[in-house]
Structure formats: C-alpha cells, structure tokens
Amino acid sequence: MPYVEVRGGSIRVKWWGGEYRLDADGKATRRKKYESASGPEPGVPFDDEDEAYNYGLDREHEVRHGTHIPRANSKTVMRDYCWMWLDAQDLRDTSTTRYRSRLRARIVPYWGERSVGEITTWEYEAWKKGLQASAARGELSHYYVDQLISLFGMLMTDAVVKYKLRSESPVIRQRNRGRYRKKQRETKQPMQMAVLHALATNAYRVWGFAGWTYIWTLAFTGMRPPGEMWGLRREFASPTWPASDPDPERRESMMQRYGPNTMPAIRVQYQSQYERGQRKQVGPKYDSHRTLVVPPFLHEMHAALLASHDSPWVFPALGGGQMGTQWGKTYWPYIRGGAPERSARRDRIRQEIHPVPEMVGKRIYLLRHGHREWLEEDGHPRIAMETRMGHEVAGVEGLYSNLTPPMERRIAETLQERWEAFWGMGVWWSPPFPTLLPEG
Structure with missing residues (x-):
C-alpha cells in the first residue's frame, strides 16, 4: 500500500514500483525499490493527503496490471x-x-x-x-x-x-478530424513518347549511346532509378542473361523460360548504394529481385551498347567507371534542362542542348511512374504489373496469382507496339548504333 509523508507545507506519496534493488553482483535482493511523487504533474503539488494517497493507489494498480512506467525510464531525455x-x-x-x-x-x-x-x-x-x-x-x-x-x-x-518509457503515445491519428487539407502531390503529366525522345536525344549528346539507351530502358522497364539502373551489370543484361548468370541453379531454371532467342529479359539482381562512403552492390529495394522481359527493340539496343564497351556495367559513366554522384551534377541537369553552347563546351559537351519543358525541375523517377501508367493503359493483369514494378500483391489475390509466360509475352508485345507506333508517326532523329573499334 502507498504511504503519504507530510513535511512542512509539502505532501509526498511513496509506492512500490514493482522492482527490487540489485546487489553488487547484479542479482535482485528482497529490498523493494520505491518511487515517489510530490504532485500529479511536475510543478503541481498535491492538494491534500487523500489526493496523494489515491495517486499512489493508481500507480500500484498499474504495477499489478503490467502497465506501470518507472519514473526513471520516463525521464530519459x-x-x-x-x-x-x-x-x-x-x-x-x-x-x-x-x-x-x-x-x-x-x-x-x-x-x-x-x-x-x-x-x-x-x-x-x-x-x-x-x-x-x-x-x-x-x-x-x-x-x-x-x-x-x-x-x-x-x-x-x-x-x-518496446522500451516502456511511457504509457501511451502523444501521436494520436484520427481520420476526418479538423480542417480538411488536400494532400500535396507532385504535378505529373501522362508520359509521352515525344518527351522521352527529347530526353533520350539530350542524353545522347551528354552521355553518348549509353545515355540514349538509359532513357529508353528506364521508360520501358520501370526499373528503380538510380540504384537498380546503375547497378545493372553486363551479365544480367538481355543479350547475355540467363546464360551468364553466376548462380548455376538459377541459370538452369531461367534458361527454360528466358533467353535472347526465346524471350529476352533483364534480371534485377542488385542495386548500387553507398554504405559508409563506399559504393556497394546490395539487393534491390524490399528484396524485389525480379525478371523483366524487354521488347525486341530494347534488346537490340542493349546488344549494340554492350558491343561498344567492355565495362562490367551496362551504363558506365563517360570515364568508363560506374555512374555515381556525378549524375545529379553533370548529367541529369543538362538532359532535362538543356545547356547553352558556352556552358556546354565548358563541360565537354560539343553542342547546345535544348531543354525539355515538360521535365524541367522534375525527377527522373517519373519515367518509372509513366511505365506503370502504360501497363494500365494496355490492360495487363494486376499481378503482372505489380510484379514488374517490384511490388507484392497482398492477401488472397497475391497468394493465388502468378506471373505466367503468356503475360510476359503480352507485355513485351504491347511495349514493342507502342515503340513502332511512335516511329511510324513521322521522321524522328536517332543515333547510329555503335560498334566496338577493332584493336589496332
């Protein structure tokens, strides 16, 4: 039972906090640890002894029911x-x-x-x-x-x-309370092939054929930029995979379904991230390892790109190494925002680059969003869309559904149809496919 002490003009109550004191070896003794309070709140004294006694009873009730928070814990700053x-x-x-x-x-x-x-x-x-x-x-x-x-x-x-530092959270979430505030969302427009073509053209002028292929790959696969794109290695690109997969068990099973002569596909096995200042290859976000079928035109682009360099990365930087922090400084700003001739020459870009108004100030991640919109427009099953985007379908639907080869072939067909329809609209500029120079 709690007991109350009256000292001068102050009233204090003590109660057992449910713990025992420890000896020098850290073992619990029979001596109880008591807690005390001089008021119901810091700086607010008890009005009388009855209020103090009832306060102590409430604390002991919490101890008996396992909801008591030791005062020392709650005082953690x-x-x-x-x-x-x-x-x-x-x-x-x-x-x-x-x-x-x-x-x-x-x-x-x-x-x-x-x-x-x-x-x-x-x-x-x-x-x-x-x-x-x-x-x-x-x-x-x-x-x-x-x-x-x-x-x-x-x-x-x-x-x-987890840590029992307080009895309840001050964060109370209530729906439909207070003044309505519309959630701020990024302004987006439907992804247009003409906009992608302008981005790819600028990327070619900044980055060469790797830049041209990078834009189309992102738009037609929905891979997560930048990590999954920068982490794509040669052995997981459609011209080489799955025959070049380093995992023998996975290689054997995947070769029954995918391949350059059957159904070309990219394997999303890694993403590139910085850990403690060091570049590392780690699993994709949410461990969403997946296989992405690609349309024939994109497979041909990748074959030409890999033939033009010997880097282990599908999309190497201009210096031949792996793309990194330079993307946000000397690549993407010019690709979306353009560059006058003078600043272009200063950054070793040979010609003036015109801005893409629809993408000025925008994130390249919107190309991934646009890919999802295309899949919805073409009427693909939800399981096919979510699997391709690296998401899981929850509940019974996700348990019983599965991505099948006919679904994948249909995705590749609709993407190829979209590509061919664009180029059939008129005369669009395209760069020559590169080839690796012969030795000597």
Whole structure:
C-alpha cells in the first residue's frame, strides 16, 4: 500500500514500483525499490493527503496490471533516446543515414532537452502544425515534413510498446478530424513518347549511346532509378542473361523460360548504394529481385551498347567507371534542362542542348511512374504489373496469382507496339548504333 509523508507545507506519496534493488553482483535482493511523487504533474503539488494517497493507489494498480512506467525510464531525455533508438534499428545504410539526418536536423534540436515521458499531445500537435506551415510557405517540402512526422511517430510508438518509457503515445491519428487539407502531390503529366525522345536525344549528346539507351530502358522497364539502373551489370543484361548468370541453379531454371532467342529479359539482381562512403552492390529495394522481359527493340539496343564497351556495367559513366554522384551534377541537369553552347563546351559537351519543358525541375523517377501508367493503359493483369514494378500483391489475390509466360509475352508485345507506333508517326532523329573499334 502507498504511504503519504507530510513535511512542512509539502505532501509526498511513496509506492512500490514493482522492482527490487540489485546487489553488487547484479542479482535482485528482497529490498523493494520505491518511487515517489510530490504532485500529479511536475510543478503541481498535491492538494491534500487523500489526493496523494489515491495517486499512489493508481500507480500500484498499474504495477499489478503490467502497465506501470518507472519514473526513471520516463525521464530519459530525447537527445539520448533518439540515438539509442537509431542504434537499435536493423536498417540498410541508406535508411540509417536518412534517419540520422532528420533526427539531427529537426527532432533532436526541438525535443532534445525534453523527457520522453513528458511530451504531450498538445506539444506534438503544435510542432506538427509548425512544420506543415513551413511546408505551406515553401520553406520545407511536403514530403520531408511527412517523413519527419512519420519518424517521430515511430519513436513514440517504440517508446510505448518496446522500451516502456511511457504509457501511451502523444501521436494520436484520427481520420476526418479538423480542417480538411488536400494532400500535396507532385504535378505529373501522362508520359509521352515525344518527351522521352527529347530526353533520350539530350542524353545522347551528354552521355553518348549509353545515355540514349538509359532513357529508353528506364521508360520501358520501370526499373528503380538510380540504384537498380546503375547497378545493372553486363551479365544480367538481355543479350547475355540467363546464360551468364553466376548462380548455376538459377541459370538452369531461367534458361527454360528466358533467353535472347526465346524471350529476352533483364534480371534485377542488385542495386548500387553507398554504405559508409563506399559504393556497394546490395539487393534491390524490399528484396524485389525480379525478371523483366524487354521488347525486341530494347534488346537490340542493349546488344549494340554492350558491343561498344567492355565495362562490367551496362551504363558506365563517360570515364568508363560506374555512374555515381556525378549524375545529379553533370548529367541529369543538362538532359532535362538543356545547356547553352558556352556552358556546354565548358563541360565537354560539343553542342547546345535544348531543354525539355515538360521535365524541367522534375525527377527522373517519373519515367518509372509513366511505365506503370502504360501497363494500365494496355490492360495487363494486376499481378503482372505489380510484379514488374517490384511490388507484392497482398492477401488472397497475391497468394493465388502468378506471373505466367503468356503475360510476359503480352507485355513485351504491347511495349514493342507502342515503340513502332511512335516511329511510324513521322521522321524522328536517332543515333547510329555503335560498334566496338577493332584493336589496332
């Protein structure tokens, strides 16, 4: 039972917190560890002894029912908890880096000196409203704000469920409450072949035949840029795979279904990522290893591209190595935004490049979105679309459905038809297919 102490003008209540003291060897003794409080909230004293006694009874009720949070735990400050939480997560290096950046930039500076157990819903809502106001003024992106709010929600949920630092989360999600705010989405237009042709033409002028093939490959396979595209190795391209697959078991099974003379396909086996500053080949996002059939025209492009260089990467950088951070500095800005003749010469581009108005300021990831739109327009089954995009279909539908060879052949046929229809509309520029120069 709790007991109340009256000292001068203050009232304090003590209760057993459900734990025992430890001896020098770390073993529990028979001595109970008591907790105490001088008021129902920090800075607010008890009005009388009855209020203090009832407060202690409530705490002991929590102890008996396993919902009690030790006061020492709840006083853990956020600046310590955030980094302990991050160290405990099993994440890929890129996710860890992203979380660390957001914690350091926004969450720890704002909440760092507060105890985990003291944060209230009122305070959380005020912080959230301030971030959303910054996004509305254009100071922060809406995506960044959503990710900050999501990360803070994970911190508070784990503080309740896993680490027992508080009894309930201050993050309360309620649908259809408050003023309606339409979710901000990126403005997109249907992907047009003429726009892709303009991008591919610019990519050829910046990057050569690898750039031309890169744009068409992304648009006609829906691979995730940049990781899956940069991580595509020669042995997994359609002219060589599956005969060149290093896994004997997979090679044997895949050769019964795919091949340059049967159904050309690309194997998405890796993506390229930086881990602790080092470039590494890791599995694709969500471990979405998959096989992507390609239309005949794209297979021919890849055959010509591989014949023109001896790099292990299908899309090597201009220097012959693997593409990396230079993509966002000296490749994509010119491909989508163009370059005047003077700046083009400064960056070793031989001619003026005209901007592509529909893509100025846009992400290349939109080409992946456009591929999904094409699949929907052509009426392919949902299981075929989701599998190609590297997604899983949940529930019974995903359990019983399967991607079949006729589905894949139909995808390759509709993509080839789209390509041929575009070139049949008029005269479009195309680069000559390259060949590897003979030795000497």
